[in-house]
Amino acid sequence: MNKTPGLFTRRAFLQTSGMMVASLMARGAMKQREAIAANPLDLNSLARFVDPLPIPSVIAPAGTRPNPEDPKSHVPYYKIAVRELQSKIHRDLHPTRVWGYGNSSPGPTIETRRGQGVLVEWVNQLPKRHFLPIDHTIHGAEADKPDVRIVTHLHGGKVPAKSDGYPEDWYESGKSAVYFYPNQQDAALLWYHDHAMGITRLNIYAGLFGCFIVRDDFEDGLNLPRGKYEIPLTLYDRSFDSEAQLFYPTSGDPAAPWVSEVFGDAILANGKLFPFLEVEPRQYRIRVLNASNARFLHLAYSNRQPFHQIGTDLGLLSGPVALQEVTMAPAERADLVIDFSGHAGENIVLTNESRPVMQFRVIKQQTQDTSTLPAKLRPVPRLPEASAVKTRILTVGEMDDKAGMAKMMLLNNAHWSMPVTENPTLDSVEIWELLNFTDDSHPIHLHMVRFQILDRRSFEPEAYYHGGNIQYIGPVVVPAANEMGWKDTVQAHPGMVTRIIVKFEGYVGRYVWHCHILEHEDNEMMRPYEVIAPA
Ligand SMILES: [Cu+2]
Secondary structure, three states: OOEOOOOOOOOHHHHOOOOHHHHHHHHHHHHHHOOOOOOOOHHHOOOOEEOOOOOEEEOOOEEEEEEOOOEEEEEEEEEEEEEEEEEEEOOOOOOOEEEEEEEEOEEEEEEEEOOOEEEEEEEEEOOOOOOOOOOOOOOOOOOOOOOOOOOOEEEEOOOHHOOOOOOOEEEOOOOEEEEOOOOOOHHHHHHHHEOOOOOOHHHHHHHOEEEEEEHHHHHOOOOOHHHHHEEEEEEEEEEEEEOOOOOOOOOOOOOOOOOOOOOOEEEOOOEEEEEEEEOOOEEEEEEEEEOOOOOEEEEEEOOOOOOEEEEEEEEEEEEEEEEOOOOOOOOOOEEEEEEEOOOOOOOEEEEOOOOOEEEEEOOOOOOOOOOOOOOOOOOOOOOOOHHHEEEEEEEEEEOOOOOOEEEEEEEEEEEOOOOOOOOEEEEEEEEEEEOOOOOEEEEEHHHHHHHHHHEEEEOOHHHHHHHHOOOOOOEEOOOOOHHHEEEEEEEOOOOOOEHHHHOOOOOOOOEEEEEEOOOHHHHHHOOEEEOOOOO
């Protein structure tokens, strides 16, 4: 049994270890169920592959402003309003109410280069009322807080703390914040999204996210597919009612509507249901982001065509990894290269767990493909374990109520509001051992830093409870080849110790680490951490 409560009391442990196994199993089965509206949208009745895949526009700066780190120079300044929009998710459906950055959801793509800092003013122009169910019993979302609050975080960005989008730095409609992103980091697909305390799951579900691409000379020199042959692809599941409006499920208790995970039966690709993309019979680079609240994606092509993964969350792998399927937790990115040459005239469907997501229509016209897929991409030197000055044991747990229903989720058995316990020194290296006591995989994300996965290993949770020792019961499992790159989010699997090694480079200040299942993150599975200056 790998199911134990988040609170490390003997009583709580016994409560779940014996009598309640049956109800826990029932709950486990229930959790997998997709959220269905009272009058659900019938996906099977929809025509497939009738809308072209939208490619979010690359936003142009509104001007320049003095560089906050060097006021003698200027940097591009962007102004992006956050507003309520009507979005056509399918040709044959009414528009859907969404919230978006700029004029769309996903929002416009911000593109920049390594070392080219940018300023972004995030303007809250949302209505005063939320259209999704806020749970005021959740910490940070109490009834005295305004319904509509936003704060934007650049996921994967090495960003000064005051521009990181700290969850409590939210602001109301009518206000704005100017954030500085220095972009002193390798080329990678980052993404911006809302991070407001206690309602992130609702704000992101409403549509508040977009892509942010950092490029650099090294990557350019590899001659990977670029321009119209490089496709940003944001995938996320949603549930809709028969009027094509977003449905977000509730617990059934109007006073406490939070549910522990949300899975929708519809998967949107760049904001469309079942879109298609015309492609030439040549090599493409497809940069996938899983922007789902809770769903892990298992992506493959209908013809089982192999493809290569060339990059992870924070940049290129050391070499391409051949795959036929890729699994992506919420917030993870997979940089893929797929070769459509030899498939002219075919329709190839991208599937998630065998269900269609979108179609690639390979046109017959043959064009010269001058792009390459080098055998060596970017060196990813492994951080030696011996360089770590500290090892932290951190638990990933769940607190259940008497009926075995998840009540809240906890990291290291601590609430958000408790004092900071993780306080690494700037530029030091630490190993974080994530002990997962639950029956779910949790995508654990650290702000500001990049890290590497060391290994995973099954352990005995009861032994940890009783003696505080980690007793391993399985072999060391090294990361898959496509996990050997720089990461900002790691899948911490149930019943396992997942070890990561982190260099706390960047800035001193207060950041957060959290589970990226947004329902978990909102309900306590998030902790502050503080990078401190060397003594
Ligand atoms: Cu979680």
